Amino acid sequence: MPNRRHFLSAAAAAAGSFSLPLAAFAQERQFAPMPGEWRTFDVTTRVDVNLSQGDTRVWLPVPSVNTDWQRSLESSFATNGAATRVTDGREGTGILQVDFAEAVKQPYVELTSRVQTRNRAVDWQQKKQAQLEAADRAYWLQPTVLIPTDGIVRETALKAVGDARTDEEKVRRLYDWVVHNAFREPTTRGCGEGDIKTMLETGNLGGKCADINALFVGLARSVGIPARDVYGVRLAPSAFGYKTLSGNSASLKGSQHCRAEVFLQAHGWVAMDPADVAKVMREETPTWIKTVSDPLIAPVYKGLYGGWEGNWVGFNMAHDVALPGSRLGKLGFLMYPIAEDKQGRFDSYAPDDFKYQITSKEIKA
Structure with a gap:
């Protein structure tokens, strides 16, 4: 009888060496969700x-x-x-x-x-003065049990943002840092645990969405940028043809997925999903794609910084x-x-x- 009481644990392996993707899988692909119909x-x-x-x-x-x-x-x-x-x-x-x-x-x-x-995507050229009440700001900056904001988390974030001065510059560097340092580990059970302190202390940054996007959220909070995870499930196939960004409507029991948001005064709450970039890199093709400049990865890497596709529903934050x-x-x-x-x-x-x-x-x- 299967053990239905098996407690959840993050199982991750160190990244190995990769070969370049086969030419057959390196064709140009589109991924550009834009706000539209509900x-x-x-x-x-x-x-x-x-x-x-x-x-x-x-x-x-x-x-x-x-x-x-x-x-x-x-x-x-x-x-x-x-x-x-x-x-x-x-x-x-x-x-x-x-x-x-x-x-x-x-x-x-x-x-x-x-x-x-519906789809969402921030217009980076359109500036506004979004407001976040002091109590809300404090709430979305606070640490949680699995997402501390001090110690190694803050130390890592400070190194990642370097000399960036604005929140927008810091978010860009944190997104890039997570994409380039964390990786999708298919053997992780479910969506992972999101224990970012252990990830950083062990140096093992492999996991799934609850790990990788929690890491992004924790790093952002630790340098004073309000951030949050949004927990939900994929509902339907991707309109852009990516199988790893799709849900099978007839059976979604393995389609849970969490995303992330950050608050920027010039734009309000902005969508982020470095975990899905990692997923496409690792699982969209038989070959683990290593670089975000690959024509299959580049549109996703760009599109998930500030946007996401509306074939997904968020349950809560x-x-x-x-x-x-x-x-x-x-x-x-x-x-x-x-x-x-x-x-x-x-x-x-x-x-x-x-x-x-x-x-x-x-x-x-």
Whole structure:
């Protein structure tokens, strides 16, 4: 029987030597998401709690992000348990909590949320005077359990920004530093843990999105730039043909992905995703592409500095999540279905043992 209680750990290997990409994979590709029409999706998460013992509690993230690039609309659910809509944290993170008594046979819950998304891209030439309230600035600068902002994190950030003076210059250098030093490690379970202090102390900067984008966020916060992760899931194929930047709408249980944002006074909240640059470099072709100047990588490297594609939905921006009624500790982030019974917490990174399925359907006007 698979071990569904396997606790999550970041497994990363040191980068090896790479060969140049095959010519067949080095063709020019486009990746230039621009703001445009809204797309509407129904996102459904179905949990059939497997092998539970005793009373069981399930928590599902409910989309709760509302911005100029996402609208979180209505949600509905069906279950043979007792369900409650709850929130956690200052951001109002949406959570559906479902309790199942031991007597419930074949416990299940199905949550469907309607969302609207669209592409986003900052116009670097268009300046404005965006404001961030003092309390909000302090909040998006504070350290978290997995994202400290002192010690080796701040030391690394200061070296990376060098003599940069403006926040925009600092962000550019931090983005480049993360892209050139961190790398996608396919053997990392799930999306990783996001323990950036350990990453920097060990010198092992391999991981997935929760590691690489958390590293970017922590470095930015440590030098006084408000930054945050946005945790969600890919919903549909990429319009630009990149398979690694796509979601299979019929089965999204491995499509969780977090992104990042930084606040710049001249532009407001700006999209960033160095983790997806690393993903395309490592997994888009059979050959690990080493340079961002490669014609397959260059458009992504450029486009994900200030933009991202709207085939993705953000659930929340929360760190150190306290699940209501949980007998265990806080989560570093909430991006996956979570469940506990008397044995402990289920392994969210093993959806077929848990078990759960996530799907999406685009609603055409």
